[in-house]
Amino acid sequence: MPLLQPLRRLSDAVNQVAIVTCVACVLIMLGISFTAFLYKLATGSTLSWTYSLARLFLPWIGFLSMTISLRYGEHVAMTLLVRSLPRVLLQVAAGLCLGVIALFALMLVWYGWDYFQGASQVYMVSDQIQISAKFTAIVIPISGVIILLHLVQGFDLLEHFIDDESTIDELIETADGEHRP
Template identity: 90%
Template sequence: MSLLVPLRRLSDGVNQVAIVLCVACILTMLGISFTAFVYKLVTGSTLSWTYSLARLFLPWIGFLSMTISLRYGEHVAMTLLVRSLPRVLLTVAAGLCLAVIALFGLMLVWYGWIFFEGANQVYMVSDQIQISAKFTAIVIPISGVIILLHLVQGFDLLEHFIDDDTVIDELIETADGENRP
């Protein structure tokens, strides 16, 4: 049990790094797109490489945001159905859900690594800009490792165990505390 605490801290830290990377990718895409827009306004012609370069960040945004949403319990869940189960079956369903998530993470690592090793192509963004396909392929096994790391959070990843009344009471108390002078 003493090993879980540092692993959970590591999971939280990795999650923060993933958030920063997602924001950086989005800002980079926006910067590239804005550069193309301004260039078009100023010169009247287009930069051919901006669209191709900007879209290389989409896999990073997609896969990393998947791990972030998992960490906050924002993944697809059949909450209404699962919450209607008795507590014992709820625990079994949650365990099965975590097992499926673990299997998905393992598959991302395994097949993602095979895909990464085989990614020998080079994206010809322009004559001067050439980017290896490994740049986009590596995010697949990385996201699988992050998903597996987040599993140390256990049932906290699943919203099945959140007590709605407690959450509502906490929100009301927070709102009341903000309104007081």
Template identity: 85%
Template sequence: MSPLAPLRRFSDGVNQVAIVLCVVCILAMLGISFTAFVYKLATGSTLTWTYSLARLFLPWIGFLSMTISLRYGEHVAMTLLVRSLPRVLLQVAAGLCLAVIALFAALLVWYGWGYFLNATQVYMVSDQIQIHSKFTAIVVPLSGVIILLHLVQGFALLEHFIDDETMIDELIETTDLEERS
């Protein structure tokens, strides 16, 4: 068993939590927007705070979905070019790609933490609803930490290292194990 196996399982668990948070944010946005729509139909007037409140979930959806797509190898890649390289150069290119991803994640953490600490504004959604800007600012360094955590997956994050047959076999094996439980 690999010494990174517990970290990889933790990375998968964090990814599942990120998926749930994204779904919750999307449902909250839809719920708020639907409430505004129904209120407009019922009364003829609008609730001024609904769109401002719904918009506060967008950074969470954007940054967390970025970490989710990275975990599944769905980020921007030059797969055709990279797959045409010899195996040695492919590994070098993959290593460089992971290094760039790590640098990006470290910058998200570094500058995002400063952004979070300096976030002092309060969003006045309405007279009664006031949301501190730290609510949206914390997602920047948090997503950087999640990306750094996902790097324990290694080359599995990169699309050109994912073998379609192996992935299908793993999915079938996972389904078989779940059915036996």
């Protein structure tokens, strides 16, 4: 399919953006926490808003890291059980797994969008810092869309089709080849 290759490249690009966003969220959280620590050292009192502000980044880290782990096949899988199946049943099981992942992603988009639209609360981080709940709610449908996009990778998302024996043999041959004069 000619459309599949550009979608796979888009999936990889979106995955890189998700990685950068997760790293940025972690760094922002660390920056906020370090600021609170330095303030406590300097003044002896605490900043009341640091914990509340830092925790607003947790949903972004959690949901986006879920999409990243899916892209690299690091999700929960029953690989040993599935690999013991005959090849035809292995393909059926992999197809069912991708179908369940797609259903989960669609539910994230569907219910997450409703949740986002209904998020009318405002987090009162401090008197001056007020953040809409929409900031954290939007990550739910975004992660669903990213998961749906990653599904264009097909069976590459699943580790069921990795041949461990040939991979180990290749590594042994490479290692043996490097040590020979």
